[in-house]
Structures are given as C-alpha cells and as structure tokens.
C-alpha cells in the first residue's frame with residue numbers, strides 16, 4: 001500500500017490548511033502538493049514544496065525588479081530560446097522538493113544524480129517495513145540479446161510464476177530473519193538482546209522499499225528526466241520519472257513544453273549523422289557501410305529517423 005490511512009489523514013490535513021503568501025504560486029503545482037502519486041506496487045512520489053514558476057525563470061533571465069512579464073507569449077518565447085541555446089542558469093532559479101518511496105535498487109540508480117539534496121529514511125534508527133517490490137508479470141523479461149543493459153522478450157507464464165515464487169520466498173525469509181535478529185524477545189517471550197538495526201538490515205534484498213526527501217533545481221531535474229524518462233532507462237526508474245514529468249508539466253508548463261520539445265522529443269546528431277541526413281535529403285541512398293558509422297551508431301541513427 002503506498003500510504004496508510006493515518007498517512008493519508010496527515011496529507012488531507014495539510015491540504016485542508018491553505019496559507020496566504022506573497023511568493024510566486026503555480027496553480028498547477030498547488031493541485032499536486034502533498035498528494036501521493038502511486039508508483040510500482042508500494043511506491044509513490046509526493047510534491048512537498050516548490051519555488052518559482054515559469055515567470056520566475058523569465059524574471060531571472062531579465063534580472064527584473066517586478067514581474068518583468070510582457071506577456072505569456074513573450075515569456076514562453078524567452079523560455080524556449082533559453083532551452084534551445086542551453087542558457088540553463090535561469091532554470092536553476094526554480095526548485096522542487098519531493099518525497100519519494102522507492103525500491104533500494106531504484107534508489108541506487110537515482111542517487112547517482114549528485115546535483116540534488118537528499119535525506120533518506122534511517123534504517124539505523126527505524127525498523128524497515130515489510131514491503132518489497134514484486135514486478136508485474138508483464139515486466140518479467142529475459143536478458144536482451146542486443147543491449148547488455150536491458151531486457152528483451154517476456155518470460156513465459158510458467159517461468160514468470162517460478163521467478164515470482166523465488167522473489168516472494170526470498171523476501172519473506174530475509175524479512176523474517178531481520179525481524180528475528182532485531183527482536184528483543186524470543187518466541188516464548190523471554191527477553192534477549194537483539195541485534196542493532198544498522199547491522200540487521202544488511203541481509204535485506206535490494207527490492208525492499210526505502211524513502212527520501214529529494215530537492216533539486218529545475219535545470220538538474222530536467223537532466224535527470226532526460227536520462228530517466230528515456231526509453232533506454234530501466235522501467236522501474238522510468239515510471240517514477242514519468243510521474244515527475246506530469247507534476248513538472250503542471251508546475252511550469254512553458255518550461256516543460258520547451259524541455260519536451262527540445263530535449264525529450266528532440267535528438268542530437270553527430271557530425272557523421274548530420275552529413276548522412278544531408279546526403280539522404282539530396283536523394284542519395286546511404287547504408288551503414290557508406291555512412292562511416294559503426295553498426296550501433298547506425299542502428300541508433302535509424303531509430304532517430306524512424
């Protein structure tokens with residue numbers, strides 16, 4: 001379950017107590033504040049706070065005193081210009097703080113993005129919940145034969161069932177051992193010492209859930225989303241990135257629109273790729289052999305054109 005009834009009551013209480021402010025307010029972000037958007041089987045993404053809006057990006061770019069906005073169209077044009085020309089610092093003037101619940105193996109990929117501030121749930125201090133990511137059978141696939149870092153054909157139903165049995169059995173067993181190691185009473189109620197939580201956690205598998213608060217500026221968030229909302233990213237982190245994309249699209253619609261156009265939906269061509277495209281536009285038939293590109297580069301180039 002992503003949130004318990006008690007946690008939902010806390011979220012509802014926060015959403016029921018609006019306050020007055022002189023700060024920039026994004027109506028699109030306000031509708032997400034505190035709400036837990038479910039991801040995977042037990043995870044979620046919650047918007048906890050944000051700073052700035054589309055206008056704040058333009059204010060910073062123009063170093064203006066007031067709103068500095070000439071019109072919404074002007075702002076959108078400026079934002080698209082900034083994005084197109086990699087003038088990134090105005091985007092750093094907006095920030096977002098998220099509460100994320102995610103499996104540990106997803107957190108390991110996520111934490112590689114160093115340009116964020118993170119505070120993680122302490123498994124030295126607290127007892128971890130018995131919550132493990134169990135993939136949907138549709139996500140259980142064999143190792144890809146063309147991409148060493150990916151998955152290929154789906155497993156057969158029998159093979160999926162066998163894998164899920166193993167995952168469930170291992171999760172149950174390791175959590176039982178964790179609970180047994182930290183327990184301060186034996187099964188018959190006799191007091192015992194119990195192992196420290198910081199040590200007992202070491203045998204828990206990487207599909208157990210952790211949680212953190214994650215704060216990042218919009219420029220670095222776009223970099224994260226560019227990599228993790230991409231089709232090449234692992235499904236289990238991509239679903240989180242997709243949810244964050246939806247929140248950002250509501251928070252800063254013009255900036256997200258420019259990002260979706262130039263980065264997410266756009267493509268970067270190498271000099272060789274550009275030369276091939278120019279030859280093709282002139283009517284020449286170009287093949288991998290005549291392109292000057294490796295097989296992998298050619299495959300990716302064709303993927304861009306398709």
Ligand SMILES: Cc1cc2nc3c(=O)[nH]c(=O)nc-3n(C[C@H](O)[C@H](O)[C@H](O)COP(=O)(O)OP(=O)(O)OC[C@H]3O[C@@H](n4cnc5c(N)ncnc54)[C@H](O)[C@@H]3O)c2cc1C
Nearest residue numbers: 109111112113114115116149220223224227228232233234
């Ligand atoms: C598809 C995919 C596969 C991957 N596979 C692997 C893998 O097999 N093994 C692995 O270890 N990682 C892997 N990674 C992680 C990847 O190498 C990056 O660590 C991760 O994507 C974070 O990117 P980043 O460093 O650009 O982001 P951030 O840490 O947020 O940094 C943003 C930018 O800030 C600058 N920056 C930040 N810190 C420094 C620094 N110390 N020095 C110089 N510049 C800095 C850089 O310009 C950087 O691009 C993979 C990532 C992806 C998307």
